Amino acid sequence: MPPISMHPGRLIKAPESFLTPAGVHAVIQEGKQGRRGFLRGAFAAAAASVAGPQVMAQGNPVPTEGGDPHIMQLPAHATGLGQGVATLGYGQPSQFEINLQRRQSPGLTQTTQASVSFAPLQSLFGIVTPSGLHFERHHQGWWDIDPSKHRFMVNGMVKTPKVFTMDEIMRLPSVSRFHFIECGANTAVEWANVAVPTVQYTHGMLSCSEFTGVPLITLLELAGADLKQGKFVLAEGGEGSSMSRTIPMSLITSGEVIVAYGQNGEMLRPENGYPLRLVVPGIQGVSWIKYLRRVEVGDQPYATKDEAVHYMDLQPNGQHRQYTNIQECKSVVTTPSGGQVLLDQGFYNITGLAWSGKGKVKRVDVSVDGGRNWRAARLETPMLSKALTRFNLDWVWDGKPAIIQSRAQDETGFVQPTYQQLRAVRGTRSIYHNNAIQSWLVQENGEVKNVQVS
Ligand SMILES: Nc1nc2c(c(=O)[nH]1)N[C@H]1C(S)=C(S)[C@@H](COP(=O)(O)O)O[C@H]1N2
Numbered sequence: 001m002p003p004i005s006m007h008p009g010r011l012i013k014a015p016e017s018f019l020t021p022a023g024v025h026a027v028i029q030e031g032k033q034g035r036r037g038f039l040r041g042a043f044a045a046a047a048a049s050v051a052g053p054q055v056m057a058q059g060n061p062v063p064t065e066g067g068d069p070h071i072m073q074l075p076a077h078a079t080g081l082g083q084g085v086a087t088l089g090y091g092q093p094s095q096f097e098i099n100l101q102r103r104q105s106p107g108l109t110q111t112t113q114a115s116v117s118f119a120p121l122q123s124l125f126g127i128v129t130p131s132g133l134h135f136e137r138h139h140q141g142w143w144d145i146d147p148s149k150h151r152f153m154v155n156g157m158v159k160t161p162k163v164f165t166m167d168e169i170m171r172l173p174s175v176s177r178f179h180f181i182e183c184g185a186n187t188a189v190e191w192a193n194v195a196v197p198t199v200q201y202t203h204g205m206l207s208c209s210e211f212t213g214v215p216l217i218t219l220l221e222l223a224g225a226d227l228k229q230g231k232f233v234l235a236e237g238g239e240g241s242s243m244s245r246t247i248p249m250s251l252i253t254s255g256e257v258i259v260a261y262g263q264n265g266e267m268l269r270p271e272n273g274y275p276l277r278l279v280v281p282g283i284q285g286v287s288w289i290k291y292l293r294r295v296e297v298g299d300q301p302y303a304t305k306d307e308a309v310h311y312m313d314l315q316p317n318g319q320h321r322q323y324t325n326i327q328e329c330k331s332v333v334t335t336p337s338g339g340q341v342l343l344d345q346g347f348y349n350i351t352g353l354a355w356s357g358k359g360k361v362k363r364v365d366v367s368v369d370g371g372r373n374w375r376a377a378r379l380e381t382p383m384l385s386k387a388l389t390r391f392n393l394d395w396v397w398d399g400k401p402a403i404i405q406s407r408a409q410d411e412t413g414f415v416q417p418t419y420q421q422l423r424a425v426r427g428t429r430s431i432y433h434n435n436a437i438q439s440w441l442v443q444e445n446g447e448v449k450n451v452q453v454s
């Protein structure tokens, strides 16, 4: 295996090109034509000098006469004066990254206020989702709430009901932890084999951030909560959806549940619950209450509207699974993935993400032949509990059709199921909690498609 590894996605046409709004489309196409040609040539040249021509895919045009103009002719940025600190204030991505965007799925009906935007997993590196690309799920629209007017109440089975201001919360001892959040409805349309075109739409209701805040247990203790009789906590959002969910006290006493104001080193973004949201590691996104205004300590589950009619799984026997909160072990290859195009045969870095609501990811295996043979992928650090884990695997594409899959295993020994295994247990009428193995078909022309392999 040649020791060559390129930026994932950089050899590959990003899937955005055929899905962006018409207006942006032309700009992107223009920018990309030039850039893609450049990268392709640059890779060929670099590979030829560094690792020898044997590692190169066939058909890469190495400029023969006069050298590569992008190397031979000095560009303005190598000879002129750069710009001063034009970006005093808040910095922005490069103009060439204009197609790195959240998107709404072609597989879902959207209304303005009850909406979802998906994170572009195919274009992200490492495990952290940039805050501006974090997925969004709003049941009644988002708000930018004035933190000086926001209040957080603790009541129910407590000695002294308390109301906290943001200032009071931010004086308390804080923790910062990396965790994934996944909507219980992530990958939902794949139950019906709708086969939306890209990993952004199959798996993009998934993000991972460093969250900062106060453990909920600290706030409960300040109110003198009854931690013996109080077995559950109701968490309630402050906007029109009145989103409310029951959280088992055991998750809270472990110190894991955080009343968070920080995300990736700054305050939460408005669309992610500014100024306060609940972080419930390993649990489906709906319990991560945004615009958090109240928690109530109680002795039984609350069966709120958001847990009595939504986020339940209709089983083959006609009964509903309720309070299925934990996001079980799951993974997905993000490159190569649906909508991307392999430009040539030869070396590729297969990369993807794995996660488990029950702890750390222990192992990820990757198949390039639809699940007949598996190879262990490299797990990259950091490998954190209830956070995304990045995996990579060297692959030389021989130009023949290939079906790429990943299968994760967590520290409890749980192995991510195939569709056949999942349907055998869950039937065909589920919407939520699809953690089946995802398959991407690489066709001979290099185009990658979403397929389902049973
Ligand atoms: N107040 C409030 N909290 C909420 C929601 C909401 O609509 N309102 N949506 C929930 C759902 S279903 C999910 S998946 C996550 C989405 O969080 P995000 O928008 O930050 O990605 O927030 C949860 N918390």
Ligand SMILES: [Mo]
Pocket: 137, 182, 183, 184, 185, 285, 286
């Ligand atoms: Mo959700």
